[in-house]
Amino acid sequence: MTARILASSAAPVRQSSVRAHNLALALQTVANSANPLSRASISAATGLTRATVSALVDDLIAGGLLTELDPPPRTGAGRPAAGLALASEGPAGLGMEINVDYLAACVVDLGGTVRHRLVEHADQRLSDPPTALGHLARLARRARTLAGDLRLAGAALAVPGLVSPDGVVRVAPNLGWQDVDAAALLREQLGVPVTVDNEANLAALSELRTTGGPSFVYISGEIGIGAGIVLDGVLYRGMRGWSGEIGHLSVHPDGPECRCGARGCLERYAGQEAILRAAGVTELTDIDATAAPALGEAASALGLALAGVVNLLDVDTLVLGGSYAPLVPWLRDGIAAELRRHVLTAELAPITLRAAALGADAAMRGAADAVIRSVLEDPATWLSGAGRT
Amino acid sequence: MTARILASSAAPVRQSSVRAHNLALALQTVANSANPLSRASISAATGLTRATVSALVDDLIAGGLLTELDPPPRTGAGRPAAGLALASEGPAGLGMEINVDYLAACVVDLGGTVRHRLVEHADQRLSDPPTALGHLARLARRARTLAGDLRLAGAALAVPGLVSPDGVVRVAPNLGWQDVDAAALLREQLGVPVTVDNEANLAALSELRTTGGPSFVYISGEIGIGAGIVLDGVLYRGMRGWSGEIGHLSVHPDGPECRCGARGCLERYAGQEAILRAAGVTELTDIDATAAPALGEAASALGLALAGVVNLLDVDTLVLGGSYAPLVPWLRDGIAAELRRHVLTAELAPITLRAAALGADAAMRGAADAVIRSVLEDPATWLSGAGRT
DNA sequence: TGCGATTTGTTTATTGGTTGAATTATTTGG
DNA sequence: CCAAATAATTCAACCAATAAACAAATCGCA
Structure with a gap:
């Protein structure tokens, strides 16, 4: 987590930006x-x-972002240090997720602790966007109260879809949504600023907080397949927020036709449906060593696609999340074999392949994290009173 | 070109950094x-x-980075403005390239003008790295004098190979190099700091200067195929400087065997050798409409691979350089067709596909650009006298 | 020709923010 | 109970940007 406040652009730097940084x-x-x-160790x-x-x-304490801990941890001689920690009663982040078969919301405090979490199972394909978002807003308000x-x-x-930077869901195939201004709708009902993002991006963000290396x-293996980079x-979101759409990378150009119109897409081999069919079960939880x-x-298709990702981006770690996470024991070898075969630099440096730290909550947690991250990256704005609720 | 000086890291910001920015x-x-x-328009x-x-x-003029133009362009009423421009006699960048069949060096001034350029054709596969770099250094010194x-x-x-951030060429297959500390060898002979980078990365940098959009x-289609992102x-170089290795993306997993050991790599379909063979000629310049x-x-293999790149990174522009540049008229349609088919967001926003602005000099020019870019991005260091020659 | 309008560029006092040194506060060890 | 040690605060000095006044150089119009 690096401070990037002065970074951004061709903006002049005044003294106040120094303070902000x-x-x-x-x-x-x-x-x-x-x-x-302690202050000294900072x-x-x-x-x-x-x-x-x-x-x-002093400013951070006055603004409610830090608190001084009463029992300071002491060592050796000298005046004891006053312990400083993120204020658990400071500004919190509200994370929400809407997916094909559930709505979820949680409140996470500055320190990253989940203060409350609510999930409501319901098929979202039937309801229209305003209704679904209304339900979600109600759930979120309840979580906030609790x-x-x-x-x-x-x-x-x-x-689960393509989102523009302004918070409009351009298309979410599995929800049947198109051009839904989710940010505005939720903003109206919740009374706080709302950002909207692709689930894979936010899930990646949650991973960054918990155990993330730099790159x-x-x-994210859900109904579709997405990637957070x-x-x-x-987090790299892409020029229009549409990065990481790997579900339709071509694995076998002459393979079976995909619902997207092309042939042999990754999703045909490693999508949830394909995996269930291959394993001959109807629930992911039914998959075990015999299957x-x-x-x-699925593993070699994934490995082939991921080898391309590694060749292109030179990252040293791949994190399998969503419904892939519990399958990692059965997928790992097949993926690793393809990585060895296709990644040019595999011999020069190893590639880490691991399951996501968070389970099904990753995207929602990442959403909440995105909010508190914005405070941690720019406390000055919060302190100045803008955006307090 | 954005100023990122204060951006970088977890460094404290003092007043002097404000000035630097x-x-x-x-x-x-x-x-x-x-x-x-004029000062006013700045x-x-x-x-x-x-x-x-x-x-x-005042500081920039005193440090020789800007000059005041004598005949200021005047308009309307008021005191005439003094014109300011990059000092053509200010610090220059030395750009060098080593490739399979030539050595090249050029000197580019702050304003981006090529002040001198030398190319020496010679097969580099025969000479060992120190000898080759010695030749190159001599060529560079001559260019500098001229x-x-x-x-x-x-x-x-x-x-043309994988380079570590410290300037060591880890492996350059077409030169037969391995673990060559090119930066140190050249530094010794030239007496200036030397950085080393992959040719595709630097060619991309040159494109950024001339006509580049943000993303x-x-x-780069040479003997191998590389990409600069x-x-x-x-410029995104990757964790270890090895990004953009797209030559061995898998296009047809069951296709013909590649020299890398895998099957159906992009290079087998769209590498220089494959293209010459397909067109039935021995020189790229022999290719015309009939071929x-x-x-x-080749085009559809390229298109397939590039569709993956676009899906992953959400960039809106693809630039074909190196030996692809002159072939764009014959490749464009085939590539575009695959992009339409495989890029999910193709309907939402168009993808620009164009030939590189610079020809064979792109990588060398990009190298020189990288040097002057470092001055433009951090003039304070130059002004303080560090790194003057 | 001359004078006001206009725009550029510089000078000066002020302000915000960091620094370094001195000072105060609070503990441990002898 | 005092010296040593460490933490935190206070205060004068400094650096860089700002705002506003001022100087410089030109145009336009009478």
């Missing part, structure tokens, strides 16, 4: 530490003066 | 303008005060 730096130093930090870690850190921390009415810094929604690709610690050999074709 | 901002504003700018373009801009410009002994900000070398992928105006139909297989 350093506030973010101090805050993130605390956020990235497992245990409470100073040591960042290179800022103790005087500066004190001033920054979490103790924390102030919200914002909300984010994970959607990896998260493969994290490069140098930053594993049947997954060989 | 704003120096870069002012300088780049001039660099990105087609005609000379102020208007950046949002910085006229007073601040004056101070910045360009009028400009001060150099640095040098960069384009290599595109440059496909530019995302949001920044065009024979390129259908």
Whole structure:
């Protein structure tokens, strides 16, 4: 998690941006530490003066982003340090997800703790977008109340589809949606700023928080197949927010026809439906070691596609998430074999292939994370009072 | 070209970094303008005060990065503006390239003008790395002298192979090189800092300077096939500098065997050798409209691979360079057809497919550009006197 | 020819923010 | 109970940007 506030663009830098950057730096130093930090250790870690850190921390405490812990952990001689930690009663993030057969919402505090979580199973293909989003908003409000009415810094929604940067769902095939302004609809009902993003992108973000290396690709195996791309610690969304659409990479150009019109797409071999059919079961949870050999074709199709991803992006880690996560034991060898065969640099450096840390909640958690991440990356805006609820 | 100086990392920001950023901002504003700018127009373009801009410009002129033009372009009433332009006698970049059958070097000034250019045709597969680099260094020194002994900000070398960030050529199959510390060898002989990069990466950089949109992928068709990835105006090199290795993407998993050991790699269909064979000629320049139909297989293989790239990265532009550039008229339709078929978002937004602006010099020019780009992005370091020659 | 309008560029006092050194606060060890 | 050690705060100095006033150079029009 790097501070990028001054980075962005061709904007001039004034002194206030310096403060904004350093506030973010101090805050993130605390956020990235497992245990409470003292002002002195923040100073040591960042290179800022103790005087500066004190001033920054004062602002952060006054703004409700940090709290001073009463029982400071003490060692050796000298005045004991005051422990600093992210304020659990500070601004929280509301994460939501809508998918084919459920709605979900959760409230996550600054420290990353899930304060409340609600899931409602219901087939969303039947309801129209405003109704579905109305249900979701109600669920979210309930979650918020049950979490103790924390102030919200914002909300984010994970959607299985293509989303424009302005929060409009351009197309979500499995929901039957097209050009739905989900951000505006939810904003109206929740009264906080709402961002909308593809589920794979947000799931990748959650992975970044929990165990992420700087660069990896998260493969989300749901009904479709998507990928969230994290490069140098930053989620890459693409020019229009449509990156990571790997479900229709061509695996066998002369293979069976796909619903997208092309032939031999990855989804035909490694989509949820294809995997269930190959294993001869109707539920993913029914798959066990005896069904594993049947997954060989899915694994090598995935491996072929992922080899292409690694060749193109030079990432050293692939994370299998969504419905792939529990199947990793049966998929790993088949994927790894294709990676060895097709990745040019496989001999120069190993590729890590692992299951996602979070399960089905990944996208929703990533949505909440995206909100608190925005606060951690730009505390100055929060402190100035803009966007408080 | 965006200023990223304060961006980078978890570094504290002091006042001097503010100055560094704003120096870069002012300088780049001039660099990105087609005609000379006044201090006032820099102020208007950046949002910085006229007073601040004056101070910045004074520093930049004193440091030899900008010059004041004597005949200022005048319009309307008011005190005439003093024209500011990049100093053509300021620090220059030395760009070098080594490839299978030639060595090349050029000197490019701050404004992007090629001041001198030398190419020496010779088969490099016969000579060992130190000898080849010695030849190259001599060529570079001659180019430097013939360009009028400009001060150099640095040098960069384009290599057809995998290069580590520290400038070591890990493997360059067509040169027969392995683990060659090209940066150190050249540094010793040239007396300036040397960076080394993959030829496709640097060619992409040259394209960014000349006509680049913010995000595109440059496909370099040489003996092998590589890609340079530019995302949001920044060259993405990958975790270890090995991004863009698309030559061995799998097109037909059951296709003919490739020298890499796998089957049906892109290179087998669209590599230089495959294209010559398909067209039934021995020189690329012999290809004309009559040979065009024979390129259908190459085009669709390329299209298939590039469709995957677009699906993954969501870029809106593909630039065909190297030996592909002159073939674009015969390749375009075949590639576009596959893109239409396989790119999910093709209906939502068009994909631009075009030939590279620069020809065979692209990589060498990109190398020189990389050097002057480093000055434009961080003028403060140059002004402070570090790295002057 | 001369004078006001206009635009460019510089000067000066002010402000915001970091720094470094000195100072205060609070503990451990002898 | 005092010295050593470490944490945190205070305060003068400094750096860089800002705003506003000022100087410079030209045009337009009488």
